[in-house]
Amino acid sequence: DEAFMDVGPGAESLAGNVGQGGIVVLRSFGKFFGLAGIRLGFALADTLTVERLETQLGPWAVAGPALEYGIRALGDLDWQAAMRGRLAQDAARLDKLFARFGATVAGGTTLFRYLRLPEAAGLFSALGERGILLRHFAQRPQVLRAGLPGDEAEWQRLEAALADWASLREDRTKETNA
Template sequence: TYAEHARAAAIAGHAVAEVSDFDALAEADLAVLVNPNNPDGRVIEKPRLLDLAALLHAKGGLLVVDEAFMDVGPVEHSLAGNVGEGGIVVLRSFGKFFGLAGVRLGFALTDALTAERLDAQLGPWAVAGPALEYGIRALSDAAWQADMRQRLAQDAGRLDILLGRFDVPVSGGTSLFRYLSFAGAPGLFSALGEQGVLVRHFAERPGVLRIGLPGSEPEWQRLESALAAWAARRKDAPKESGQ
């Protein structure tokens, strides 16, 4: 998931271990989880999170759940309404669903005592006034949010269909991005890049890509053309014996 969580914890003096097994988080003093996860879109169910939070809280620990993508996720698994129970911090962002990455704005939901500690450490000028105004207006515009969720869901479905036409499997993601995990990922990354279509690759996992949604009809057409060129190249490539 986000590398910055591990880096920030290490800077704060923690011995950091990144784990793929959810149950391993129970051994931590500070457990950080992204839900839905980036880039695979994995979601951990709320009851499991609450059980983990109670276990950590009982030993003086803390569960931090980064819900940057929960605006397009299954809200029934959000812990935003449970932070008063203690031992939970929920992080939210304006940079994903609202598309306001440039204002560098987010917020934390937690119990009153932890909120006071965060306020004291961040100081009074952590966020600029204009950024706050953007955030207030974004959160207040419920009609825009509903319309955007519907549009994103439709576009994500359209992208799945387009990728499927060229035998590109979708393994996960959210309605903001799709997660691709297959052997042809490195070749697809290069072929799309040659056509000026940028997707996210991961050096430590060459068989994985994350692809966002095209923003306009010309961009959809550009992606389709790039996929068609890649598929044609694969079809014409000589097959190795024994493969």
Template structure:
């Protein structure tokens, strides 16, 4: 996060002093500049497998000129909430708050709970803990689901990033009811639920309260630069979040892509099947070269083994970037190659990876 946004983040909780280290975003993959700095002699172009973003984006189309030359119309923003509610199973458009990405939603959602103790079910994406700290909470990570019942703010990523762990809807609903009864909040980030088990989604359950579900647009639709995300919640909470952004929170181009893509049921179904096939292909490719895939979702595969660092270096030197984790040196995440040439380069690089020191 750039330094110019610090005052904005602190405004979420005007009565607290947030240390700068809480505001500094960590590496999450996807930085070609960082890849070139790590591997300056690698061949170009870099094959970026470090993100969980769909390499087969929703088809681009010509935007109407008004999407760029006029402020977004409220009617179009309302239409976006309607199609998002239908796509994500929310009870109604009034249960949806739209925003320029879930990243900007995270600290605002965490601020819905009074400052206290927060637990993030981990290991997982680092931004959730950072967002909770920005909102004034004392944050820890836990691998114990039952421990989430003891805090004021509980955060679960479902399916989890990076290992693909899935928390069951029944267990999450029990936790949400418990949080509501004591005035706490459960936040479930379903950023990858588009490629997860649909029956485990909590979108239909947000009307009961005590629960906010986050949905990301850019990952599954391969349009991360559009910056579009949603919070699903009870009507009062959704309205509160929406009011906090004010008018025109979602840009004209994002509205157009969101309305069209989220309405395209056929594309969504076909893409889920395609990604499952390609994930299986990637698993087989790694297996043929002695690397076992341990989990993940169809947009990313998760590996954990002693020689993960060697594999990261070997592929990086060939211009193929995986996601490695400084706090988990034996873990790697790999996204899907986007075309035949990327598949060919990955296979060639894997052939000699064990020879790299």
């Protein structure tokens, strides 16, 4: 599954190895291209594997407009390069913003950032109360995943919410130490 590979390290993609057989690479238009609503993706595989998949799965109907969006998205290399640059800048900005309030980013992609912190549940709740949604993992309670804000107003709203959270956290620390 290479749904995030459009922004991932290209050297780690298996797409160039499908000709060796036994490898099927799945790609999606929903992540990097932001076209989740059209439910479009594709598989890369060697000819024999493709024939086996076609025999087992049969024809897979895809709407004409969805195909057109996909073709145009894959063909617009200038847009892809510009978007990769913008995402990298926004991810770096988000890392700095979280770090400023004591929430260090531990990884992710340029589409989302991965945070690991003891106060993850508190941050999740504090931001959620402000209408800012993060992903909290039940099996990993110290982990959050944050998407990139979409516009400057969302950046400002996130910054204000983080400032409020940090202030509350500082107040609780002072009360505990008193």
